[in-house]
Amino acid sequence: xxxxxxxxxxxxxxxxxxxxxxxxRAAGRGLRVLIVxxxxxxxSGEVSVLRQIPGIRVVPCDRTFGFxxxxxxxxxREAAAYFTERFRxxxxxxxxxxxxxxxxxxxxxxxxxxxVPETEVVxxxxxxxxxLEVVMTGRNPSETLVSMADYVSEVCLRKHPxxxxxxxxxxxxx
Numbered sequence: 222x223x224x225x226x227x228x229x230x231x232x233x234x235x236x237x238x239x240x241x242x243x244x245x246r247a248a249g250r251g252l253r254v255l256i257v258x259x260x261x262x263x264x265s266g267e268v269s270v271l272r273q274i275p276g277i278r279v280v281p282c283d284r285t286f287g288f289x290x291x292x293x294x295x296x297x298r299e300a301a302a303y304f305t306e307r308f309r310x311x312x313x314x315x316x317x318x319x320x321x322x323x324x325x326x327x328x329x330x331x332x333x334x335x336x337v338p339e340t341e342v343v344x345x346x347x348x349x350x351x352x353l354e355v356v357m358t359g360r361n362p363s364e365t366l367v368s369m370a371d372y373v374s375e376v377c378l379r380k381h382p383x384x385x386x387x388x389x390x391x392x393x394x395x
Contacts, residue, residue: 224354225371226346228362230329234394236358240324241267243356248276252321252354257283257311259304259331260289260314265395278320280311289334293343297335304336315353322354329359329366339363388395 227243229236244254256271256279258388263282269278286292308331315323331337342357346369349355357366367373389395 222309222352224349224352225370227354227356227374228329228366228370229356229358229374229375229376230360230362231376232360233378234381237265237267237326238328239374239376240356240358241271244277244322244324245274247322247354248274252276253320254322255311255315255317255320256276256287256324256326257307259307259325259327260286260336261327261332264385266392278284280307280314282307284339284372289330289336303335304331305338305341306339308337313348316350320353322356324356325358328357329358331359332363332366333359333361339365342360342366343369 227240229239240256244256247254254277256277258268258279261282262285268279271277284303286296286303289297289300292300308325308328311323311325314320328337328342332339332342343365346355346366360372362370383389
């Protein structure tokens, strides 16, 4: 089977949820899935459940840096080194481990904030094994990444309870 590249982007809620849904579907059909999260903590409801599903591996995120806009320059350099290495390790593990699907959650933001060099993402997509399905999420993918994708699905914000002062709720937003 030829692997395709998916991008779930946009300003609305549901990009990660769409990627998780694809991961669960793939595992349900016997495919091996590797999920690597960027710029997020482990504190999200789907993580513990995904780790219980045979065929899915979620790489633990052992460092938290907070929001990029709150980091000083030294913290940004440290975070960029961490997330760049995280990307490189994800690619290596996906290829060497013979995974069928690689989910790179919030990779777009990682590229946009300079945490992962987009040039490395582009090179990986060009050189990846032909059968590897790659799913990337996040806002504002570059035109280069969009042009390399087979699927681009945009989640559009029309209405969100946060605008009414309702904070993120455990089990719903995280």
